[in-house]
Amino acid sequence: MFDYIILVPLFPLFGAFLNGLFGVFADKWGRKFVHAFSAGAVGIAFTVLVFFIYQKVGYPVLLVSLIPALGGFLNVLFGYKWNKTLVHGVGVGSIGLSFILSSIAFYQLIQLPVEKRFVEVLFYKWMVSGDLSLDIAFLLDPLSMVMMLVVTGVSFLIHVYSIGYMHDDPSYARFFSYLNLFVFFMLILVMGNNFPMMFVGWEGVGLCSYLLIGFWFEDDYNAYAGNKAFIVNRIGDYGFLLGMFLIFVTFHSLNYSEVFENARHVLKYNGFLATAITLLLFMGATGKSAQIPLYVWLPDAMAGPTPVSALIHAATMVTAGVYMVARCNALFTMAPVSMAVVATVGAVTALFAASMGFAQRDIKRILAYSTISQLGYMFLAVGVGAFAAGIFHLVTHAFFKALLFLSAGSVIHAMGGEQDVMKMGGLRKYIPATFVTAFIATLAIAGVPGFSGFFSKDEILWYAFSSPYGSPILWLIGAITAGMTAFYMFRWLFLIFFGEPRMDEETKHHIHESPKSMLIPLFILAVLSVVGGYINIPEALGGKSHLHHFLEPITEHAYRVEWPHYPHFLEYALMIISVTLAFIGFLAAYWCYVRDPSLVARITEKYRRLYTVVYNKYFVDEIYNATFVRGVLGSAFSSKKFDEVVIDGAVNGTGKSIYLFGALLSKLQTGYIYHYIWGIVIGVLILLM
Known part of the structure; x- marks a missing residue:
């Protein structure tokens, strides 16, 4: 019987045959015709191979992470020989297929009863030594499913955007191979069913961040930034390793199901062991997710290409710590001291990083501090026991932060590489499409009602106030940070797109809108930045909290404490206060940077020492x-x-x-x-x- 696997080598052969026959007409028909034969033949062969493996394995979860790795592997081996169409065809196509398979897996999961939405797929036995038994195994449950969709979906759009942004780079194939490898390790991190699998992905994304931040390593500063990210993360990873060792000594297992099911029986509530394990794990999270005191690497990570910044900040590395705490909720809820530490560090980091956004001038560095601040919101959420709210903000943040970075990349592309917002201004007339997308992203991150960031941010603030782990102080810090976020983000928007142009005449003459390969991902992310919040409209606003209910099974083994009940009018009142603070932040930014720009100079001169401290990031690096x-x-x-x-x-x-x-x-x-x-x-x- 004919086995269609034979088509895998035949399609590239057929493509080579067609190019051999018609390639001589390339000058007449254009090189795109030849590229289409090459990319199409390999793409079809790759698709056939993927679905052949899928048919043999019987479950798409294995292929979700395998395909990006295969795409990166092919570009490493052969990319230097291929034309750019084939390179990005393999790189982008592999992530696209991974997203399709993630969607299939999601469909399969929601068909199961709620109590059975926990599927483990064993690939092979990794190692056995005494009590230690490790598998290469994957876990499909609501939490991993949300992360898989976010990682593959947002990464796919960033890959498409990279086609236009990196088109003239001589290391085109190397870039896409690193990008694919980044996604592969992030998928391993979120899909593994045990701590060592998570740690492999944990270290893998650290390696890829080093490679991509220092991608243009010919510049000494870029190499320094890559080293800084790698070294700072090793400090946090040391704590994560110690926590993992302590888990094994305590539970004689590193498998999630065995550890979490026995957490309430083996650990004493508020005991030393529970506190030590969770604080060590959180030490790793402060490095990977850039929280105090290990946040200092992330602003320097802007040395890499802009698509890398978007990938790190929106879909991969920095979200790993939040995912880890949410995954380990059974352990953290046994340690209220650790929960308080997580919430406090998150709230203080959110406030501290937001203040540094007031004085920065680099278009991407401002966004880097906003990421640190928004990650602080996520840790505030998981620290007060609102694990679903933290993941919800992770999802919405992936949309509007990817949009912000890619919009910034479009501005940099238009400005010929310029990144100083003080040398921009008035760009909404020159690049209107980029302006619209950046404006939508700014409204979303500022928490304007109706946009995605509003729903997730206000849910976090509500839980920070109403949770038994929360307090009015944590809510107040979060609410003040919301106003500060609106100020520095609208400052970013106004300095770039409003006012009189401040660039030189030569730069002004060459300003142009980005190509479609960059604009289409921006438009899609803009739509998601608006509608993304509607997947979890709270009941207080007439919604059904769909994401919250979908994620409920992940807290099955969490230690239960009684949550106080408050009337809806209190939630409305707190919501009005936070929105009012955000509106005040907007008005202050408008007055300072549009209505009366000279006001900033007068305030800066009057408080010169304070400005110097903030501008130099409180001299923490020094x-x-x-x-x-x-x-x-x-x-x-x-x-x-x-x-x-x-x-x-x-x-x-x-x-x-x-x-x-x-x-x-x-x-x-x-x-x-x-x-x-x-x-x-x-x-x-x-x-x-």
């Missing part, structure tokens, strides 16, 4: 450099002496001793026969004696 970096270098100097005198002395001394002993024994090998005979005689006499 303090870290003076204490930790130089301290490590100082200890490295003493360690070097210890290595040279003690370690190297012992190693070299052993080598010299063996050499001298060998030289002594070598004297027995004289080459004279009578010496050897006398040796034999003496040996025999000793034996006889």
